Amino acid sequence: MEELRRYRLIIFLVLIILGPFLAKFFSASDINLFKIEDDLKLGQKLSVEIANNPSHYKILDPVEYKEAYNHIYRIVKTILNSGKLKHRDDFRWEVKIIHDDKVLNAFCAPGGFIYVYTGLIKFLDNESQLAGVLGHEMAHADLRHSTRQMTAKYGTDLLITILMGGEHDQLTQIATNITSLAYSREHETEADLASVAYLCGTEYDARGTAGFFEKLLQGGQAGAIPEFLSTHPNPENRIENIYKEAQKLGCKNLKSTQDRYAELKSLLP
Ligand SMILES: [Zn+2]
Known part of the structure; x- marks a missing residue:
């Protein structure tokens, strides 16, 4: 026991010294110190907060x-059945529709x-x-x-917590204000x-997200800035990248889904 404490102290001191280097390393890599269950727990927590705030x-x-x-x-099922999601069977993939006609948004x-x-x-x-927007x-x-960004x-604080034998719950506590973290470019x-990869080979046009950006640009929808536009890449570049990716992957299916979509719209309040 005494031995273990000594080791921990050494690790702790090494991590403190290496802190700045580690911070750089974590932000440059795709390492994720959170467990799959942490992602679920964070999402669950957020969904409870949303459910408890019906006025918003x-x-x-x-x-x-x-x-x-x-x-x-x-x-959503069509996207999940594309076989291209890593956590198809780990995550919940449940859907809620929020009634607010002024907001052009979706989030996950x-x-x-x-x-x-x-x-x-x-x-x-x-x-x-x-489908493109949902795929995104x-x-x-x-x-x-979210957890990669956290x-x-x-990273260094989390690693110290883990190595010092801290309760894993402490990790998720650090991450309480997850919604305030905007995604990086x-x-x-x-x-x-x-999103292009998910839709490619399904019945949908894999460039669906580009269609959304195009509409947004046409309509000059300032004001209601959705999640997708919240960060830096400008829509024109994104449209171009989406088209290029669909071409690169050889996505073909362009079946019209207009009728079904009109039906969905007619079912909303
Ligand atoms: Zn996004």
Whole structure:
């Protein structure tokens, strides 16, 4: 026991000395010190907070609006069945529709808790565009961007906690304010490209997300800046990158899903 404490003290001191180097290392690498269960726990926590704040997040009743939910679940299932998500079976991938026609947004909390605003659904023209946006958001969760980013930010502290035998729960406590962490430029690009890969080979146009950006640019939708535009890469570049990626992957399927999409819109309040 005495021995163990001595080792821990040595490790602790080494880590303190190496701190600045480690911080650089964590932010430059894809290392994630969090466990898969941590992603789930963080997402769960966020989903409880959202559920407890109905004045801000008006969740559409999944029973009353069952048919609308079925449409979204069908799209999410198509994306999951692409076989390209790493954590298809680890994460929850549950969906909530938020009733707010002014918000052109969707987001996905760690662990696969997906939220989509009625404003976004009504703004888009076809299912491929919505699938593209959902794919982008699901990619943030599947690629574990939040916990990777927290590793980059708090990596050394986290490592010390783990090695000092701290309770694993302490890690998730460090990460309480997860929503305030905006994704980096690299993670936005990663999510854009992952969305193309997910949709490629499904019934959807793999460039769906680009369709969303194009509409946004056409409409000059300032003001309601959604998650996807919250960070640096400008929409024009992103459209170009999405087109290039779809071409590179040889994505072909361009089936029209307009009718089904009109039905989904008609089922919303
Ligand atoms: Zn994003």
